[in-house]
Amino acid sequence: MYKISNFYSQKKGLILNLMDLTYLFILGLYIVRKVFDRTMFELNWPDWYYYYLRIAMIAFLILKIIVYDIKSIKFLIFDTLLFIVFYYVYRGTGYIFLLELGFFILAAKDIAYQKILKFYFVTVSLVMLITILGALTGCIQDLIFVGNNKFEHAFGFVYTNNFAAQILFLTITYLAWKGKVPNYLFNIFLLFLACVLYEYTGAKNSFVCMILTVLGGLYVKYSDKVILSAKPIGMWSMIKLKVFQIIDVCLVFILPIAALVSLGFTLLYTHDNVLINKINLISSGRLKLGKDAIEKYGISLWGTPFKMIGLARNYVARIDYNFVDSSYVMIFVRYGIVFFAFTILGFVYLAIKVKRTQKRYVLVLLGIMSLQSIMEHHLLEVFFNPFVLLILSNFNMSVNNSIADVSVENNRRKGKYFIGIAFITLLIVFHSKLIAYARTLVTLLKLNESGRHIYFIFGVLSIGGVCIFTISMLWNLCYTIRERKKDKCVYWFVVGSVFGIILFSMQFLVCNTLMSKRATQYKERIQASNYVFERLEQLDDYNLYIDDIPYLYMKCNKADNDILPGTPYKTNVKRAAVITKATNEMVNLLKVGYMCGQISDTEYIYTNDEKLVKILQESGIKMSDYYALKQNLDLRKLAKKNKLSIDSDNAILISGSTKSVSKGLGLTIYSGLVRVNYELELLNTDVSQGEVARLKVTSYNGKKLLIVMPVYKSDFDENGQYIATLDCSIIDSVGVDFLIIANGEAKLKLKSISYEKIGKY
Numbered sequence: 001m002y003k004i005s006n007f008y009s010q011k012k013g014l015i016l017n018l019m020d021l022t023y024l025f026i027l028g029l030y031i032v033r034k035v036f037d038r039t040m041f042e043l044n045w046p047d048w049y050y051y052y053l054r055i056a057m058i059a060f061l062i063l064k065i066i067v068y069d070i071k072s073i074k075f076l077i078f079d080t081l082l083f084i085v086f087y088y089v090y091r092g093t094g095y096i097f098l099l100e101l102g103f104f105i106l107a108a109k110d111i112a113y114q115k116i117l118k119f120y121f122v123t124v125s126l127v128m129l130i131t132i133l134g135a136l137t138g139c140i141q142d143l144i145f146v147g148n149n150k151f152e153h154a155f156g157f158v159y160t161n162n163f164a165a166q167i168l169f170l171t172i173t174y175l176a177w178k179g180k181v182p183n184y185l186f187n188i189f190l191l192f193l194a195c196v197l198y199e200y201t202g203a204k205n206s207f208v209c210m211i212l213t214v215l216g217g218l219y220v221k222y223s224d225k226v227i228l229s230a231k232p233i234g235m236w237s238m239i240k241l242k243v244f245q246i247i248d249v250c251l252v253f254i255l256p257i258a259a260l261v262s263l264g265f266t267l268l269y270t271h272d273n274v275l276i277n278k279i280n281l282i283s284s285g286r287l288k289l290g291k292d293a294i295e296k297y298g299i300s301l302w303g304t305p306f307k308m309i310g311l312a313r314n315y316v317a318r319i320d321y322n323f324v325d326s327s328y329v330m331i332f333v334r335y336g337i338v339f340f341a342f343t344i345l346g347f348v349y350l351a352i353k354v355k356r357t358q359k360r361y362v363l364v365l366l367g368i369m370s371l372q373s374i375m376e377h378h379l380l381e382v383f384f385n386p387f388v389l390l391i392l393s394n395f396n397m398s399v400n401n402s403i404a405d406v407s408v409e410n411n412r413r414k415g416k417y418f419i420g421i422a423f424i425t426l427l428i429v430f431h432s433k434l435i436a437y438a439r440t441l442v443t444l445l446k447l448n449e450s451g452r453h454i455y456f457i458f459g460v461l462s463i464g465g466v467c468i469f470t471i472s473m474l475w476n477l478c479y480t481i482r483e484r485k486k487d488k489c490v491y492w493f494v495v496g497s498v499f500g501i502i503l504f505s506m507q508f509l510v511c512n513t514l515m516s517k518r519a520t521q522y523k524e525r526i527q528a529s530n531y532v533f534e535r536l537e538q539l540d541d542y543n544l545y546i547d548d549i550p551y552l553y554m555k556c557n558k559a560d561n562d563i564l565p566g567t568p569y570k571t572n573v574k575r576a577a578v579i580t581k582a583t584n585e586m587v588n589l590l591k592v593g594y595m596c597g598q599i600s601d602t603e604y605i606y607t608n609d610e611k612l613v614k615i616l617q618e619s620g621i622k623m624s625d626y627y628a629l630k631q632n633l634d635l636r637k638l639a640k641k642n643k644l645s646i647d648s649d650n651a652i653l654i655s656g657s658t659k660s661v662s663k664g665l666g667l668t669i670y671s672g673l674v675r676v677n678y679e680l681e682l683l684n685t686d687v688s689q690g691e692v693a694r695l696k697v698t699s700y701n702g703k704k705l706l707i708v709m710p711v712y713k714s715d716f717d718e719n720g721q722y723i724a725t726l727d728c729s730i731i732d733s734v735g736v737d738f739l740i741i742a743n744g745e746a747k748l749k750l751k752s753i754s755y756e757k758i759g760k761y
Contacts, residue, residue, distance in 0.1 A: 019064060020111050024119045026056050027104060027382075027389075031120065034383035035127045035166075039156050040140035040313070041457070042450045057103045064107055079106055082342075089339045092302035098335070104382055105346075109392040116393060117177035120386040124170060130460050131156035137438040138548055138566070139448050139456045144588040145202075145315065150571050151588060152202035158312040164203030165376055167193070168210060169384050172365045176387070181217045181224075181361050190214050200569070205375040209368050216364035223247075224360070251363045252351040255370040256344045259328040262374045266290035266329050283375060289322065290329035303336030314668050315587050316732040319700070327379035343380070346391045357395045436565040440551035441511055444518040448548075463507055470500025519552055525602050526556050529579055532599055535615045536577065542609065543573055547580035577607040585627040587670050597623040604629065626672050630756040633738065637665060638753075651681075652750040654693075654742050661750065664737020666701055671732050672757035675725060678740060679754075682713065682720040683747040689713050692746040697728050701735035711740075729761050 030053060036043055065079060086102030089095075108116060135142035135156035143154040157163040171190065175182065182190065194210035197203060223244040226237060250257070269276050269287040280287040297304040308330075310323030324330040332340045347370070354363045369379075369387055378384035427434070442448055447456040473496035480490050526549075536542055543564060546553045550565040568576050571592045578589065582604045589606045590596065595613050596606045599621055607613060613623050622628070639646045641663050645653045654660050678695055693711040698704060707728040716722040730736065738753050 015067070019060075019067065020115060022060055023064075023107050023111060024115065026053065026060060026107075027116075028119065028123050029053055030100065030104075031123055031383045032127060034381075035124060036131075038158055038162055038383070039127075039131045039134075040143070040154075040158065041131070041134065041156075041453045043454055043457075044451065054100070057100065057107070061103055061107050064109070068110060082106060085338060085342055089302055089335050092300075093305040093335060095305065095335070098339075101380060101382060101388070104389055105391055108389045110394050113390045113393040113395055114177055114179070116389050117173050117386055120389075121170060121173045121177055124166065124383070128166060128170070129464075130457055133438075133460055134453070134456060136435055136566070137442045137456075139442045139453060143313070143315070144567075146571070146588055146591045147202050150199075150202065151569060151592075153200050153569070155200075159310070160201040161203050161205070161376065162312075164197050164201045164206035165372070165378055165384060167197055168206040168372065169369075169378070169386070171210065172213060172368060173386055175213070175217075176362045176365045179359060179362060181221045182214075187214045187217060205372060209372045212368050212371070213365070216368060217361065219247075220361045220364055227360075248355060248360065248363065251367045252355055253348060254367045255347045255351070255373075258370045258374050259340075259344055262290075262326050262328040263332055266294065266326070284325075286325050286375065290324055290326055290333075293322065293324050293329070293333050297333055299333065299337065301336050301338050303334050303339060305334065314734060315670065316668060316734045318734070319704070323377075325375060325377055327373035327377050330377050331380065346388075350387070350391045353395050359395065432564060436546075436550035436554060436563070439547075439565050440549045441515055443548040444515055444522075463504075466500060466503045466507060470497065470504055473497040473500055515551075522549055522552055523556075525549075525600065526552060529599055529603050529605075531619065532577075532579070532605060532616070535619065536612070538615060539575065539609070539611060541575060542612070543568070543576045545576065545578040547578060547584065553579075573608075575609040575612075577605060577609065577612055579603060579605050582629055583631070585629075585670065587627075590625065590627065593625075595623045595625055596627060597621045598629060626757050626760050627670075628757050630754055633665060633753040633755075635750065635752070641665070647749070649751070651752075653683075654740065654746075654748040654750055656742050656745060656747075660693075660741045661739050662741060664698070664735075664739055666734070667736040668734050669730050669732075669736045669755075671761040672730060673727060673759035673761060674730050674755055675727050675758045676738055676753065676755045678724040678726075678738075679751040680711070680716075680722045680724060680740075681749040681751060682716045682722070683749055684745070685716075685720055687713060687744070687746050691743055693740055693742045693748060695724055695726060696739040696741065697726060697736070698739065699730070699733035699736045702737065703735075704733075706730065706736075727758070731761060 033045065033049065065076070068075070083102060083106070086098050090098045131140070132155050134140040135154075140156050142156060143159070145152045145154075145160060152160045153163075154160045155163050157166070171193070190210060191214055194207050194214075197210065198207040223240075226240050227244055265276065265279060266287050269280060269291040271277070276287065293306070297306050306322075308323045309318050309320050311317065311321070324333065328340075331343055347366070351363060351366055354366060366387060369385060373379040380388055382389055442456065445455075446452055447459070473493050477490065477493035477497055480493060536544060542562070544562050545564045545567055547565075547567060550563055554563050567578050567580075567586065567589070576594075578586065578594075579599075580586065580603075582598060582600075582602050584604065586594070586596075586606055589608075592608070594606045594608045596604060597616060599605050599616075605616070605621075607616075617623050635650055635652055636646060638644075638661060639652045642652075642661050644659060644661070647653060652661065676695075676697060680693075682692065690712060691710045692713050695709045695711060697706040699706055707726055709724065709726050711722070711724055715724070738755065740748070740750060742748055
């Protein structure tokens with residue numbers, strides 16, 4: 001026992017560092033999965049992923065308690081009490097993420113807070129960069145909503161506010177990690193970022209919080225001069241000192257204040273109160289939704305579980321929308337009074353720790369996080385808000401560099417700024433060509449198909465890793481030569497630079513080779529739309545966008561400068577034409593007045609230019625203000641879902657009500673008058689006269705019945721053939737199913753189901 005104790009004493013620093021790295025590794029696996037789940041990537045995670053991750057969580061927590069707290073009764077009691085609270089809330093609600101949250105808070109005990117924030121920032125930044133590249137290159141859908149007469153982009157996330165909130169939390173995480181008040185240049189950058197974020201996402205809450213981040217930094221910079229001065233001189237200085245001290249105390253308790261204000265206004269909400277109704281309108285109906293949740297689910301000690309349905313992954317405004325955005329109201333109703341109280345106490349304890357260690361700017365950032373949580377629900381989500389992990393972390397331990405390291409870093413800073421500015425300049429100048437090349441490559445390699453997104457991620461990591469390695473080697477080589485240092489590392493910098501350039505060249509050659517091999521199958525598509533280009537030449541000025549294969553169009557057409565990749569990023573682009581694959585319904589363009597038409601079997605065109613619409617109509621292309629492409633259901637998927645047999649002609653065999661198509665494929669269909677065609681064959685023609693089946697169209701996975709149509713034996717011709725047609729109006733809906741239920745002993749063959757829009761809703 002003595003030998004073990006002696007070994008631990010000698011190797012304590014190493015052991016604690018290894019434990020910190022183990023915690024960060026487990027946290028990284030958790031955060032990466034959670035952030036990717038909030039994007040449009042479709043990744044087939046293994047079923048055992050969370051199972052073994054939770055086992056690792058439990059094992060690590062037990063080990064950490066043994067190492068840190070086994071000799072302290074006080075900490076053992078605290079750990080047990082905290083675990084009991086999380087466990088009882090989990091038992092009452094079934095939300096296992098609460099147990100996971102409890103693990104990460106307990107296991108973060110005594111870890112330097114800067115380590116956690118730095119790791120979170122690097123990990124989430126990497127996932128966000130991959131997601132944004134996925135949206136820009138067309139690997140995943142960039143959900144574009146129409147609001148305030150402009151397009152609001154989600155950039156690969158499931159909703160615009162999610163993307164904006166992730167950027168906001170990354171920003172305040174970076175600032176808290178560095179712990180320094182940003183200089184004026186960085187503040188200008190933050191203001192620019194806030195404006196860009198609002199322009200492209202329309203997220204007001206994140207925009208306001210980003211502005212508050214800048215104002216908070218200016219407040220700390222100004223007030224530090226008064227607070228840190230040896231002795232305030234004059235009455236005015238004394239007053240300012242007292243005011244700043246009061247503000248700092250308010251910042252410590254700003255989260256409970258924000259929670260009580262949010263909960264209070266929600267409880268006070270009524271239709272008759274004019275003032276509360278105005279606040280509800282400003283908050284986009286959040287007070288009403290919170291009050292509805294309280295009235296429906298009530299208030300309990302350990303919470304009431306309910307599924308929150310919001311806007312995500314599509315453009316459908318759900319009829320059963322009940323999303324409670326406010327973190328405080330959601331915690332109060334969903335997780336209960338006990339957990340609500342513990343949440344407030346935990347964050348107040350965190351704020352007191354921050355104040356005691358004189359980290360005033362971090363305290364301001366915690367205040368901004370508290371205000372942000374009034375309007376959004378990310379307070380307890382570690383993949384958004386890493387500050388919840390800091391409740392038990394160490395604020396006394398510093399992980400800053402030594403004076404020598406800081407001096408070297410300061411000497412290199414100008415060079416890093418130069419490289420950053422040069423890189424951004426190159427992206428601005430060549431972004432159109434780069435995106436065009438990347439979108440085309442993604443399409444040709446079919447990386448935008450479900451199940452192949454993982455190859456895109458590996459590709460980005462591979463190419464990005466080589467680029468970073470090469471730039472790093474070249475920069476270190478140039479820096480060493482400029483400083484005239486006689487360092488043995490110069491040789492390795494040269495070797496690394498050459499190796500990196502060779503690797504990057506090989507990657508580029510591989511991409512070009514793959515593109516050349518697969519581009520031939522798209523020649524017909526391009527040729528089919530050549531006459532569109534000929535007609536575009538009749539227009540004096542236009543903006544032509546190619547959605548999926550812009551680089552091939554650039555190579556095959558002379559006017560390559562006129563071709564832009566993707567789709568318009570703003571609603572005010574005039575005389576725009578977008579060519580895309582026929583199966584791509586661009587709802588956002590139709591909502592702002594674009595007309596569309598099918599120019600070939602594989603190509604569709606959208607335009608807001610009246611002259612071009614007239615030219616295309618004169619060429620025989622039917623242009624309409626709704627998406628009119630006829631689409632066929634995959635009968636094999638439909639048969640598999642209903643456990644039905646399928647014959648050699650790819651037709652589903654139906655026999656009575658027990659072997660019918662009672663489950664659909666859960667389609668998302670946007671507003672319009674939809675025509676559905678069932679191609680049927682009656683197999684047992686000796687069945688009695690009368691109704692042999694019923695056709696149904698439902699939405700929201702059967703919750704809402706749209707139309708029912710009986711099918712009679714007399715409807716079939718002498719060969720037993722019948723094509724049934726249903727017309728039904730559909731408002732933007734998810735979970736739309738086309739069903740057929742046979743009656744009695746009727747036996748049918750379902751040959752096809754097709755649907756198309758024949759008009760606007």
